[in-house]
Amino acid sequence: xxxxxxxxxxxxxxxxxxxxxxxxxxxxxxxxxxxxxxxxxxxxxxxxxxxxxxxxxxxxxxxxxxxxxxxxxxxxxxxxxxxxxxxxxxxxxxxxxxxxxxxxxxxxxxxxxxxxxxxxxxxxxxxxxxxxxxxxxxxxxxxxxxxxxxxxxxxxxxxxxxxxxxxxxxxxxxxxxxxxxxxxxxxxxxxxxxxxxxxxxxxxxxxxxxxxxxxxxxxxxxxxxxxxxxxxxxxxxxxxxxxxxxxxxxxxxxxxxxxxxxxxxxxxxxxxxxxxxxxxxxxxxxxxxxxxxxxxxxxxxxxxxxxxxxxxxxxxxxxxxxxxxxxxxxxxxxxxxxxxxxxxxxxxxxxxxxxxxxxxxxxxxxxxxxxxxxxxxxxxxxxxxxxxxxxxxxxxxxxxxxxxxxxxxxxxxxxxxxxxxxxxxxxxxxxxxxxxxxxxx
Amino acid sequence: xxxxxxxxxxxxxxxxxxxxxxxxxxxxxxxxxxxxxxxxxxxxxxxxxxxxxxxxxxxxxxxxxxxxxxxxxxxxxxxxxxxxxxxxxxxxxxxxxxxxxxxxxxxxxxxxxxxxxxxxxxxxxxxxxxxxxxxxxxxxxxxxxxxxxxxxxxxxxxxxxxxxxxxxxxxxxxxxxxxxxxxxxxxxxxxxxxxxxxxxxxxxxxxxxxxxxxxxxxxxxxxxxxxxxxxxxxxxxxxxxxxxxxxxxxxxxxxxxxxxxxxxxxxxxxxxxxxxxxxxxxxxxxxxxxxxxxxxxxxxxxxx
Numbered sequence: 001x002x003x004x005x006x007x008x009x010x011x012x013x014x015x016x017x018x019x020x021x022x023x024x025x026x027x028x029x030x031x032x033x034x035x036x037x038x039x040x041x042x043x044x045x046x047x048x049x050x051x052x053x054x055x056x057x058x059x060x061x062x063x064x065x066x067x068x069x070x071x072x073x074x075x076x077x078x079x080x081x082x083x084x085x086x087x088x089x090x091x092x093x094x095x096x097x098x099x100x101x102x103x104x105x106x107x108x109x110x111x112x113x114x115x116x117x118x119x120x121x122x123x124x125x126x127x128x129x130x131x132x133x134x135x136x137x138x139x140x141x142x143x144x145x146x147x148x149x150x151x152x153x154x155x156x157x158x159x160x161x162x163x164x165x166x167x168x169x170x171x172x173x174x175x176x177x178x179x180x181x182x183x184x185x186x187x188x189x190x191x192x193x194x195x196x197x198x199x200x201x202x203x204x205x206x207x208x209x210x211x212x213x214x215x216x217x218x219x220x221x222x223x224x225x226x227x228x229x230x231x232x233x234x235x236x237x238x239x240x241x242x243x244x245x246x247x248x249x250x251x252x253x254x255x256x257x258x259x260x261x262x263x264x265x266x267x268x269x270x271x272x273x274x275x276x277x278x279x280x281x282x283x284x285x286x287x288x289x290x291x292x293x294x295x296x297x298x299x300x301x302x303x304x305x306x307x308x309x310x311x312x313x314x315x316x317x318x319x320x321x322x323x324x325x326x327x328x329x330x331x332x333x334x335x336x337x338x339x340x341x342x343x344x345x346x347x348x349x350x351x352x353x354x355x356x357x358x359x360x361x362x363x364x365x366x367x368x369x370x371x372x373x374x375x376x377x378x379x380x381x382x383x384x385x386x387x388x389x390x391x392x393x394x395x396x397x398x399x400x401x402x403x404x405x406x407x408x409x410x411x412x413x414x415x416x417x418x419x420x421x422x423x424x425x426x427x428x429x430x431x432x433x434x435x436x437x438x439x440x441x
Numbered sequence: 442x443x444x445x446x447x448x449x450x451x452x453x454x455x456x457x458x459x460x461x462x463x464x465x466x467x468x469x470x471x472x473x474x475x476x477x478x479x480x481x482x483x484x485x486x487x488x489x490x491x492x493x494x495x496x497x498x499x500x501x502x503x504x505x506x507x508x509x510x511x512x513x514x515x516x517x518x519x520x521x522x523x524x525x526x527x528x529x530x531x532x533x534x535x536x537x538x539x540x541x542x543x544x545x546x547x548x549x550x551x552x553x554x555x556x557x558x559x560x561x562x563x564x565x566x567x568x569x570x571x572x573x574x575x576x577x578x579x580x581x582x583x584x585x586x587x588x589x590x591x592x593x594x595x596x597x598x599x600x601x602x603x604x605x606x607x608x609x610x611x612x613x614x615x616x617x618x619x620x621x622x623x624x625x626x627x628x629x630x631x632x633x634x635x636x637x638x639x640x641x642x643x644x645x646x647x648x649x650x651x652x653x654x655x656x657x658x659x660x661x662x663x664x665x666x667x668x669x670x671x672x673x674x675x676x677x678x679x680x681x682x683x684x685x686x687x688x689x690x691x692x693x694x695x696x697x698x699x700x701x702x703x704x705x706x707x708x709x710x711x712x713x714x715x716x717x718x719x720x721x722x723x724x725x726x727x728x729x730x731x732x733x734x735x736x737x738x739x740x741x742x743x744x745x
Binding site: 243248252254332334353360361369374400407409416418422 | 452
């Protein structure tokens with residue numbers, strides 16, 4: 001029996017990883033046209049550095065910001081800027097985007113690599129990560145350079161590399177660990193050096209034995225520990241990971257750095273390796289295209305800015321009528337209405353659920369079964385916050401910890417009365433944040 | 442592509458397969474062993490009372506909702522369970538119309554006037570039972586011996602004698618569903634296995650009753666197996682709607698039930714205190730929830 005690390009709460013949705021788990025990563029040819037939003041990350045949007053008619057090279061920086069929390073964006077093809085205009089993005093809003101017509105040449109901008117990047121000083125590693133426009137590839141897309149530079153009074157003791165990929169259906173991180181093991185390990189070491197962490201732990205859910213084996217084989221020395229996590233959603237949540245592996249808690253409303261920990265996704269480590277070794281900015285990522293509504297589910301290496309419909313077409317198109325197209329997995333993914341939206345840095349999967357499995361849920365009265373209380377991985381009472389939100393009792397909702405909700409969706413998932421608990425908690429969070437803004441302004 | 446027909450809704454996009462209706466039917470299924478045992482011991486009276494209780498509960502709910510022009514929700518199975526619980530808590534010789542009256546009270550006064558499913562503070566079946574005991578005390582305390590129609594006043598708890606084996610298998614006078622510990626435990630294990638029963642309430646309830654029985658020099662096994670304690674601890678106190686939602690709260694609730702039950706049994710004028718112990722603790726459920734809020738992740742932790 002292998003010892004696995006786990007946390008309190010969480011749920012066991014059908015994982016459906018078998019659909020793409022044995023499909024090697026295929027390189028998706030660059031599309032005719034890419035749409036590159038200037039805001040693909042948490043924080044301030046980048047300002048465009050190019051205008052309509054400019055020619056751009058592959059990897060050329062086309063957007064930058066001077067704000068403390070932001071990320072640069074780069075051209076993922078070479079060609080001509082067709083337009084700089086607002087375009088639909090995965091979060092439902094129109095975002096200022098650079099549209100580039102691909103000339104098919106892949107003429108590269110000069111890229112400044114290093115044969116043995118681990119020799120680079122930590123400040124330079126951070127600088128390279130920053131200019132490569134790297135953000136957290138697990139989904140939250142927080143600018144990595146900013147995360148590597150925590151407040152002065154926090155000493156980073158542990159770097160946790162998150163390869164748990166607890167979101168059902170998705171296998172992008174798994175395949176990355178299996179096929180690009182060397183780069184992921186190199187990136188791990190670079191990230192550790194960049195943040196000054198003494199100890200490194202790579203965390204992988206126990207349902208990925210091949211990834212565990214390969215990562216263990218290459219982790220080699222005792223400097224990097226590889227641990228198996230219990231298979232449970234949301235094992236890959238930052239707070240849950242820290243609790244499971246180190247039995248520490250991130251302070252409420254605080255940062256992981258405040259408990260001496262930094263968490264980075266395996267994809268981020270891979271991107272950091274590419275940036276430091278080859279000087280390659282973040283212009284591509286692995287995306288799982290899957291679901292019962294997709295003809296040929298697969299894992300693709302996709303250029304940032306590739307429209308969803310091009311990826312779906314490459315995967316054989318739809319089976320029957322699609323019900324939902326999600327950016328991400330079924331637990332936290334965003335439903336899309338326009339398939340011209342581009343793959344951005346934070347998109348780890350495109351999940352197509354067919355009409356048959358897309359269900360409409362009618363909420364029934366709550367029977368106080370308390371399953372939402374039992375599964376909440378931050379120990380909230382979702383049903384109580386829901387009740388407060390329904391009655392616009394925002395102070396009470398805040399008192400019961402609405403702002404601590406990580407929006408994992410376990411409460412809504414488990415509810416036998418099919419109540420939209422998380423939706424109400426989100427509303428409470430929005431209202432509470434709005435009230436705080438009014439108070440401070 | 443067929444974008445115009447894509448469904449937009451917030452995450453999560455998948456749901457667990459369990460439903461409220463399935464939970465209710467699971468509880469009903471868990472009551473079947475107790476009902477079967479009752480039918481074996483008390484014959485057709487068991488069929489008669491439980492069937493009429495169930496029909497009256499479902500009928501009252503439908504009628505009340507129809508009168509109020511509300512959607513009729515009897516298919517959720519909750520009224521069925523209430524009727525079944527009430528029916529199984531009745532003495533075998535009770536007239537049918539009293540059972541029907543009890544079910545009507547349980548559903549209308551115990552549940553619908555508060556807003557229906559999920560809104561009632563008290564266990565509806567116990568409300569019905571409490572009203573029946575207060576209204577028809579004689580009939581509600583008239584017991585028959587198993588396999589006969591012979592009337593006896595002596596249940597094992599009220600002056601009667603029974604061996605542990607008789608109590609365990611249920612060949613003693615008592616309410617229909619409460620006599621056989623074996624049948625009740627079968628149902629309880631099934632509920633626990635299906636994730637419908639939280640162990641804290643029955644363990645807290647029975648544990649407290651056992652400890653207090655020992656402290657006050659009573660026969661612990663006899664106290665646990667006689668009367669409606671086991672039936673109530675497994676099926677009545679664990680009613681989701683009327684018991685606390687926090688883990689600590691469920692312990693307090695179970696222990697509180699045990700405490701009140703023993704006080705009534707040892708020092709009250711009633712032979713059995715199950716109904717009132719649970720109803721009393723039901724009243725405390727909102728307060729218990731408020732007092733036992735779980736510590737939120739990351740609150741009260743020291744910063745490194």
